[in-house]
Every structure is written in C-alpha cells, then in structure tokens.
Amino acid sequence: MHSYSMEEPLMVRDLQITVTTPTEDTSSKWNKSDRKLWTGLLFIATTLTFAGRTIMPLVAVKVGDEFGWNKEQSGIVLGAFFWGYPFFQIIGGIVSDRIGGDYVLYRATLIWSVIAIITPQVPYYYHTKRGTISAMAFMRFLMGLTQGVHYPSVSSLIGQRVTISHKATTVGIVFSASSCGTLFTGSVGSILLERYNWRIVFYTIGGLGIVQAVILRYFAKRQTKRLNVRELSSNRREKSKVQSKDALKQLLRHRAFWALLVSHSSGVFVFFILVNWFPTYFTESFPDAKSWIFNVIPWIVALPGSIGAGWLADSLIGRKYSVATSRKFIHTLSCLGLAFPLFLIGYSRSFTFSLILAAIALFGQALSNGGTPVNPNDIAPSHAGMVFGIINTVAAVQGFTGTYLAGYILHMTESWSRVFSMAGGVTLLSWLVFVIYGQGTSIID
Secondary structure (H helix, E strand, C coil): CEEECCCEEEEECCEEEEECCEEECCCCCCCHHHHHHHHHHHHHHHHHHHHHHCHHHHHHHHHHHHHCCCHHHHHHHHHCHHHHCCCCHHHHHHHHHHHCHHHHHHHHHHHHHHHHHHHHHHHHHCCCHHHHHHHHHHHHHHHHHHHCCHHHHHHHHHHHHCCHHHHHHHHHHHHCHHHHHHHHHHHHHHHHHHHCCHHHHHHHHHHHHHHHHHHHHHHHHHHHHHHCHHHHHHHHHHHHHHHHHHHHHHHHCCHHHHHHHHHHHHHHHHHHHHHHHHHHHHHHHCCCCCHHHHHHHHHHHHHHHHHHHHHHHHHHHHCCCCHHHHHHHHHHHHHHHHHHHHHHHCCCCCHHHHHHHHHHHHHHHHHHHHCHHHHHHHHCHHHHHHHHHHHHHHHHHHHHHHHHHHHHHHHHHCCHHHHHHHHHHHHHHHHHHHHHHCCCCCCCC
C-alpha cells in the first residue's frame, strides 16, 4: 500500500511546481538484485508473447497466397486475435492483484505456446476457403484469449514489487520487449520463412514459449519462499474482496481514469495497425526489398525509445517534477513523434524514405511506455492490475477495430495514405485527451 505526504510547493528557477513526495512500505518490494532478475524475466516473457502474436502478420501474405485469401479476409484472420484478447483482461488483473501476477503469467505463457504449436496444422483439415479462414481466425481468437492476461499480470506484479522511484524504468524496459518480440519474429521468423515454410515459425516460437513458462514457474516458486508471498497475498485478497467494487466506482467517476482509457486505447488502435499492416505495406509497395530489412530495422530503432522513456520519466520525478508532468511530457514526445511520420509515409515512393519514416514512427510509439502504461500505478497503486485490465480490454476492441478497418479501407480504396493518415489523427486525439485530463496522483481512497 502506498501513502502520500501532503503536497508542498517547490521553487525551481522561479517556476513553482507542485510535488507529491511518496512514501511506501518496502517490505514486500524486490531488492536491487531481485528487481534486475525479474525485469529480465518479464522482458523475455513479453518478448516471446509479442513474438507469438506477430507470427501471423509476418506470414499473412504466404498463408493468404496458399489458401486464396484477399486483403479483407486476411484482415479478419489478423483481427481475430482481438476477439479473444478482451475476455480475461479484467479478471486476469484482479486475480493478479490478489494472488500475484507471476502465478498468472507462467500459466498463460504455457497455454498460448501450446496453441502456437497447434495452429499450423488446423487449416489443412478444411477444404474450402471459408473453412481455412474460420479455422485460422479461431486459432487467433484462442491466442488472444490466453495472451489477454499478460499485461494486466505484469502491471500488477510491477505495482506490487517495484518501488515508485523505479517503476517507469522497469515498465519502460519490460514494455520495450514488444519491439524485441516483433523484431525477433521479423528477423528469425523471416529467415525461417524464406528458408523453410510459414509453419516452422509457429513451431519455433511456441517451443521457446514453453521453455520460458517453465523458467517463470521456477522463479515464481522461489519468490514465494523468499518473500512469504502467500501470506501477503492472503491479506491482499481479503482487502481486495471489499475494495475492488468501491475502487471501480471511484474510478468511473474520475475524468483522469477516462483520459487514461481513451489515450491508451487510441494508442493500441494505432500500434496494431502498424504491427499487422507494416509488413504488407512494404511487401506490396516495394516488392524487391528484402523482408528482413523492413521487418527488423524499424524495431531496432524503436527499442531504445521505450527504455529511454522510462529512464527519462524517472529522472524528471527525481528532479522534483510532478508525476503528472513527467507522464504528460513523455506522452507528448511519443504522440508527436508517431503522428507526423504517419501523415507522410503513405505518400512516399522511396523505400529508404519509407523505412526512415517507419523507424521514426515506431520510435515515437515506443516512447509511450514511459507515459500512459505506467499511469495505472499512479492513479490506483493497489489496483494497478485491475485498472490495466479495464483499459486494455477497451484497447483490445480498438486493436481489432483498427486492424480490420485498415484492411477494409485497403480493400475498398487500395490507399495506404488513407490508412496511415487515419492512424495519425487518432494519435493526436490520444495526445490531447491525456495532456488535458490526465493525472499523476492516486484517485482511489
């Protein structure tokens, strides 16, 4: 539980800044070595989770050619991930808040990894185009269903185990793994795809996921013994039964929560358009380009953005800027850095220029990990898993909507500029809402 001292004005170079100085119980927090260990474990788990969900975007062209799908039908399969993704978000967050995100995480990792291994064989049981679309869409649905608890459990775990002064950095590092996962699929997956076939990509990433689930289980058990987490979780569980409903009522009445929800879901709307459609954009617009170049380089550039954003956010707080100022500053850098390259890339006729714009856009998107993804821990420290589950549930629907809408626009207009301009406009909406209404202090009593 976090407690906060009274707000005091601080004069910095003739500028009055309101600072909220946090004090907290550190008895259940990770020490430095544990924090480094678990940051690494969560980074790898998130890398593989994103690798698993980006297999289909990588192989969509090959699979579509094999089974005769058009872009709209490919969009249905790609977007099916988000049909399942919302279902366990809130439940996963609440359960993680009560028993620990590590216990939820390793089970979910094991299940989605098995699904990935099974997926390539499923469409061959059907002999019609409709059957193959339905089969692959269902497997994407199951992948989304089981991966839906990942971020709420991670957010809950970081909220429970990381001190305030290290949260943004930890979140920045762990969430940067989304770029690493896409990078892993884009590099290793592209090599496997070119040398072998699309099925081997599923088998490889699914197998690695099973190994990671076993490792997570080992360290979760070890952590239980060292921190006596069961006793702590039991106490939290009893409190949560009483507080969860009241906390939710308070959240729904506060505009800071709605600002976070709109901003986060808008960001996911845009992000998954890029994840799911960038490979197809480059493949179709520049057919002679090597796939590993556009599937790897932009994500390499994006990686330091997430880590740097977390470090910068914590540094601003360390320099006595308010938490809200830190989050909004990072969010501004992120949205502006993402929106303007998107407005330009649809009109580019140069592969090099398009690659640069894609890299800048993904770097800007990665900066967001020092802003809104940390905010659930700011506005609801004891219910971060539940809050992240709620906002990510809405975001999942937006992710599906964006992925499908992009496919529909392409099918009707064959215009990439319209797709990316739409994404840029939604990004600016996210920026305005959070900067105006976002907050950096707890809104739950």
